[in-house]
Amino acid sequence: DTGVSQDPRHKITKRGQNVTFRCDPISEHNRLYWYRQTLGQGPEFLTYFQNEAQLEKSRLLSDRFSAERPKGSFSTLEIQRTEQGDSAMYLCASSPGLATDTQYFGPGTRLTVL
Amino acid sequence: DQQVKQNSPSLSVQEGRISILNCDYTNSMFDYFLWYKKYPAEGPTFLISISSIKDKNEDGRFTVFLNKSAKHLSLHIVPSQPGDSAVYFCAARTAQKLVFGQGTRLTINP
Numbered sequence: 001d002t003g004v005s006q007d008p009r010h011k012i013t014k015r016g017q018n019v020t021f022r023c024d025p026i027s028e029h030n031r032l033y034w035y036r037q038t039l040g041q042g043p044e045f046l047t048y049f050q051n052e053a054q055l056e057k058s059r060l061l062s063d064r065f066s067a068e069r070p071k072g073s074f075s076t077l078e079i080q081r082t083e084q085g086d087s088a089m090y091l092c093a094s095s096p097g098l099a100t101d102t103q104y105f106g107p108g109t110r111l112t113v114l
Numbered sequence: 115d116q117q118v119k120q121n122s123p124s125l126s127v128q129e130g131r132i133s134i135l136n137c138d139y140t141n142s143m144f145d146y147f148l149w150y151k152k153y154p155a156e157g158p159t160f161l162i163s164i165s166s167i168k169d170k171n172e173d174g175r176f177t178v179f180l181n182k183s184a185k186h187l188s189l190h191i192v193p194s195q196p197g198d199s200a201v202y203f204c205a206a207r208t209a210q211k212l213v214f215g216q217g218t219r220l221t222i223n224p
Contacts, residue, residue: 004157031210042118042203042214043158056211091157100165102148103212105157 002026004106006092012112013082020078021109025094032075033103034067035091036060043091049075050097082113117141118206120215128223133191135218137204140185144206144213149178149189152201152217161202162189194222 005024013019025032030051035043046065047057051072061067064082069075079086089110093103119138127133135149145166150158164171164178164187171178177190187204199222205212 006157033211035212040216042205042216043212045211045213048210056209058211093157100146100163101207101210102160102163104160105150107155107157110155 004092004094004104006090006106006109008109009107010110010112012114014114015082015084017082018078018080019082019111020076021090021092021111023075023077023092023106025073025075025092026096026104028096029094029104030072030097031095031101031103032069033093033095034075034077035093035105037089037091037108038087046077079111082111084113087111087113116216118204118213118215120202120204120218122218123216124219124221126221126223127194129196130193133189133194133198133220133222135189135191135202135204135220137187137189137215138185139187139206141206141208141213142185143208146207147178147180147187148205148207148212149176150203150205150214151198152203158203191220196222196224198222 033048034046037043049069064080089108091108093105095101095103148163149161152158201217205214
């Protein structure tokens with residue numbers, strides 16, 4: 001069990017560009033979550049998947065954001081036409097889908113929009 | 115609206131003493147509470163959790179207490195060690211998503 005992995009760890013982009021992040025959950029975890037964390041705040045929920053189905057999206061997830069989990073394994077989060085306000089740490093977590101269902105987090109992708 | 119609050123941005127404790135981190139919540143529908151520890155440039159690491167039907171859970175040096183009537187959660191670390199220096203987040207679960215507090219930076223002094 002290698003834990004949740006995310007790629008890239010850091011991304012610097014110019015305003016208006018599109019970016020895509022990848023998350024590989026702990027194997028056999030059927031739930032996958034995306035959160036965003038800005039400086040001085042706790043992580044904020046964005047969306048989550050049960051296998052390949054996207055079951056909930058936060059109102060924080062504007063139309064410029066899209067997440068997929070096509071085969072129920074890894075997930076991608078794409079941000080189109082990035083804005084400076086998108087600069088944040090994007091965290092991915094996975095859980096086994098059991099009653100206690102603890103979420104385990106990856107190291108995050110730090111996005112800086114210039 | 116801030117459903118989960120950690121009112122102390124920072125806490126400084128001497129090595130070997132007890133560290134007590136506090137968290138308040140407003141939503142009665144939360145069914146599970148968790149504490150995470152975070153180092154700079156890393157994701158949150160799970161520490162300990164408690165179901166809403168319990169009032170105490172213990173794991174080694176870490177104990178979490180839940181007072182449902184007061185909507186209050188606390189994490190006790192005994193004895194505190196230098197490696198415990200980090201930012202601690204409490205989180206509450208509702209409908210599969212976690213709602214986090216703002217975090218408390220714990221510093222353990224030698």
